[in-house]
Amino acid sequence: MSVKNTLLALLFQHPMHGYELSKQLPLVLNAEWDVKPGQVASTLARLKEANLVDYDVEPNDDAPDRKVYALTPEGLEELTVWYLTPEVRGYRLGDTFYIKLVLSLIGGPVSPEQVLISQRRELYRQLHDVTELRRQADPITQLPWVLLLESAVMHLEADLRWIEMCEARLPDLKRYNPPEPEVKARGRPRRRAEEATPND
Amino acid sequence: MKSAAWLQMMIMVAQYLKGRKLRTLLTTLAVVFGVGMIFAFNLVLPSAMDAIRHALEGDQEAVDLNITSTTGEAFAPEQPIQAISNLEGVEAVAGILQRKVIFPDNFNAAYDEIEMVGVNPATIRQVNAYELKDGQFLQPEDTGVLVVPNGVAKVGDTFPLLTTNGVQSYQVVGVLKDKPINPDMPRLLTTLSDAQAIVNQPGLINLIQVKYADGANSDRLTAQIEKTLGADFVTNAESDTFASMKIGLAMLNVFAVIALFLGGFLIFNTFRTVVIERRHDLGMLRAIGATRRQIMQLILLESLLQGLIGTFIGLVTGYLLALIMTHYLTGLYSQFAGSITLHLEIRASAFLLAALMGLGVTLLAGYFPARHASRTAPLEALRPTTVAAAHRAARWGLYVGLGLMLVAALLLIVNEAGAPLGAVVFLVGTVIAAPGLVVPAARLLDPILTLWFAREGDIARSNMVRQPGRASITASTLMIGLATLIMIAAMVSGFDAMTEDMLNTSFASDILLMPPAIAVYSNLIGADPSLKQNLMALPEVETVSDWHFASSFHDGSRLYILGIDPTTYPQVTALEFREGNAQDAYAALSSGRNVIINSLTAITFGLRVGDTLALQTAEGAQPYRVVGIANDILNLKLLSMMISQDNMATDFHKTESIFLMINLKPGVDQQVALSKIKTVAQAYPQFKVDLTDNYRKDLLDITTGVVQIFYILAALILIPAALGLLNTLTINMLERTREIGVVRAIGASRTQVQRMVVAEALLLGLFGAAMGVLAGVAMSYGFTTAFSTIGWKVPYIFPIMGIGAALIIAILLAMFSSVLPARNAAKLDIIRALQYE
Amino acid sequence: MNIIRTDSLTKIYGDEAHKLYALKDVTFSTEEGEFVAIMGPSGSGKSTLLYLLGGLDHPTNGKVYLREKDISTLPDNALSEVRRQQIGFIFQFFNLIPVLTAQENVAIPLILDGVPRSEALSRAEQALQKVGLADRKSHRPSELSGGQQQRVAIARALVTNPAIILADEPTGNLDSKTSDEVISLLRNIVDEYKRTMIIVTHDPRVAAHADRIVFLKDGEIADENHLKGYGNEAQIREQLGRITVH
Incomplete structure (x- = not known):
């Protein structure tokens, strides 16, 4: 601001x-x-x-x-x-939940479903409460407040829909196989590789 | 259900009906049409029957008991009158000789026919008071005088009467207080002796009237009299001359019922659509707690309401139709047998029958869709229809239907007697197979359609295939109409061919002396033998052969017995022999009590050549041996037989000629001979003298006239078919309003939409026509061959013309009924059509 | 007390060869005055569950108890009576009878139940008042907006004072603003008249009005989410009410 x-x-x-x-x-x-x-x-x-x-x-x-x-x-x-000048919201790929979800996909003590459900529960609770606040707010005297609440409602809705989408994609996502980091060969490099790449 | 619900449902139903005006109108029209026809026929037919009975038989007067002989012929009065008089409780008995007399054209300005009643002036008024208005009653010594009903003539008038001795003039001496019972055929009283002279039956009577004493038990007394008189006499006999006529007239009712049931198809179609269309409403009602009963009642209430409106309008229409028919029938009857007056009275039975049929058919047609509606689970009603089930039912129907058609074909080919059954089974099979035939038929007819509707044909075809049930019912309605038409056409051409064939053989003579009516011989005044002798005396005449007539009863049926001269008869005409041969049969007639019977008689009583028949005669039962079975055209439809004139004189005391056939000498000028014969016959105006050729032509014309009635009936059956087509197309258009909007939106022109509807109509029409032709051929074959079982040789002529007419009519009907829906579809506003629910 | 309760409810569609489980052993219950949303992807069995709860369909296995009375085996007529008197239905497409006025439409359940017409109409008017449409009582459905039509349908569901109101995607056919109005109205009805309500929806904003969300997946309950009583309001108020400046 x-x-x-x-x-x-x-x-x-x-x-x-x-x-x-x-x-x-x-x-x-x-x-x-x-x-x-x-x-x-x-x-x-x-x-x-x-x-x-x-x-x-x-x-x-x-x-x-x-x-x-x-x-x-x-x-x-x-x-x-x-x-x-339009304002653009930042899309933070570094979002904690996103990291949790992706990490759970490659295997962890909890399944991705459980991660999604747990996140969904919280989002819905928040949405419920925001909705309550929105219902209690007077749309005339508290207009800016209502706008703010509705913005929150919409963002929560968007997050929920994204979770819904993730859930629908889970069968595909489970097959996600991230590329393994290239393991450096130890010991004597082969001749050709030696010629092509300089040491660091 | 409580009244609140009924009221609410009535409001709902009325609103629904109001919302679909055209369809409501068509459905109502279907009811109107059927109810109107039934009401009209049942108003007119009983009146017509009454009028014809009056015309043929005269009226029985209101006395305690009328007694006639079993044969209907005259009898000697002494024995029976004596026997009755002796019974306790009988106050008076009178012997009467009465005869209906048909006057030839232009004989008497006032009447075409009268009933001449010969009474014994001494005794008759003890039985029947005959109160006088004017003049005096008959006296025992009177001769050449009449007492007439009020309004027929005045005292002092003269009245010409036909007798077996020619025309004689009678004077009116008294006028009765009462008007004639039948104003077209007054009963004229004359002395018994005059009457016996007029009909040349001296000393005989043909009616005994009885008056019972006050306080006598009339039922028991009647039974006693019947027992005393035995089998030779009947009391208060009702004629059964009309049996065949009754059947003919009942056929009209069959047509009306068919029409109403075709109307029922239409209503069924409408209500089935109503149920589909309101699935959401009905499903909602079920979901919020309406019971199955309540849903059923809702639909039934709607059909009842439509039935009520349709029946009411139908009754009014029926009455108007009855008036028109009365007029037509009077004209038609006068062509055959003289004039009659029809009095239309609103009969409770006609009213009830028409109303019940109307309401019944509507309710029945509404019942199945209503039951269907009530059986749908609330959920199903909230989901789209399943097409698969309809197709499965259609395929099942196809197998059953085709199976039935196969059985029918076997019945048709194998056995003449089974043929009509085969025809009906075939028709039923076609109706059942119809839903399953829709898809293949659409594919088959597609090339024809593409000829005219290259672009719209595909849509039209898929539209028809979408609702196989509806398409098949519509086509079935059309099919029944067209099949009937084809059958009638085939039978008509068959009959025409048969009539012409028989006319040519039956009328081999040159000149005929015809009585005023054929087939109602008992009312004819014949001519005494002097006429025949006078004709024979003419130099131009080679042969004269004639019919004498007597009637009899056998197994409760009236027999028509003709007396012929076995030597001259074969010279003037030829009988068509089915069993026995002409030479032996005629020879046998001259020797002893032998008889040639016609096919109808043979079949009715199971008689073969060589059998012996106990014939009731004026001389009691006499054994006659059957020597031949042969038909002539005039008596084809009667239980008739021929015996020799000698036997008739002996057994029946009848010698008058009722019909004379004359052969001229070779080389004689026919016109000269005709005028000479006319001069001789002048004294016998009951005969119409004409060249046989002319008469043959007249007869053919009359046949054609009768045939026209059947064409009119076929046309009547086509009306519900047309309504059905119109209804289906209208329903289809309503149902597809949104689709039409889409088609228009993506670029179809108004003309194309219009052509789409016309193409669909044409497809339906052609489908109906194709089935109609199939069923029509089967039915025409089945019913034509069936006539051979009653001994008529009706040739089966393949109804090419009928099929052609049916095809043209189907196309025309389809075009005609698509005009309005096509215009409505083309006029649809695109935006509103797209938003239509 | 449980208003409605199911006991291992199973519904199978299709024939023996192709069994399609719409619901598998669903055990679920609702208390009086509760507002429950049923969610789940399409084909998850959420509508089937609602239909079974409402006595519109018979379960293949298991029981449905309405006020502890088993309705899953009732014959059709008795079931119709239950629907008429104890259950209110709200549909996605409103399902009003087009030829009747709003008031007459609302009165239908009463009339089907044999209530005298005048009484039915006056009770219908009261119900219309509750949904704020008393002034439109003599309008036909075609003369009302989508939101108004759905409010008439809500009045129809309320008019018999049913034990429970079931709504199948009640906002599915409405735009978001009208949808908010309709769902708020339903929430108010639950709060003000202490009604029990179960709605099937796929709209998170609609579901958020509920006290509890039941998630179905492949015919089974995947999650139950109690939304009520977490008291996040203060935190949200704090979060939203503070503007950070840089």
């Missing part, structure tokens, strides 16, 4: 000072927000440096004067480009 673009997006609404910005963000997103006020200030400073925002100083009687930030035309352009 990039703080920079989030701040630009908020500033598009109306000019704000740093403290206001850090309060506004969790309210809009209906989520907790682990950004320190200092981080907001330093980011704003970098944005000012890049000429994406500018500020007016607003005198304050009781406290130090506040800088009220606003978008510059360059900032607006940067924001537009950000909105229009």
